[in-house]
Amino acid sequence: MRYGSVCSGIEAASIAWESLGWQPAWFAEIEAFPSAVLANHWPNVTNLGDMTGIAAAVRVGDAEAPDVLVGGTPCQAFSIAGLRNGLADKRGQLTLSYVELANAIDDKRRERGEEEAIIVWENVPGVLS
Secondary structure (H helix, E strand, O other): OEEEEEOOOOOHHHHHHHOOOOEEEEEEOOOHHHHHHHHHHOOOOEEOOOHHHHHHHHHOOOOOOOOEEEEOOOOOOOOOOOOOOHHHOOOOOHHHHHHHHHHHHHHHHHHOOOOOOEEEEOOOHHHHO
């Protein structure tokens, strides 16, 4: 099982997934410290950086369409602890980029005769209301 991870952080979940035999296809992290941690622990895994360009890369075959897409887009736009500006907040719009990426991965996998990807998205309950 191969997975792509957006808003990767330091990829703590990957430690658990290694014991399952899962392998990272790519990460997408823009912050310096987590990116350095990723480069240190997974030197052979590409960090694609800004997640908003990955859907286009998948569509043209420049990024793998993995078996699993996982990510936790920023929650501040939806959290009851914040202003709850939702999709009007730039951070909230990354949710739409995540959906676009999931669709691009599934389109590419169907094109190759493969099953659609497993999509794992983590966020706060406020995103549903």
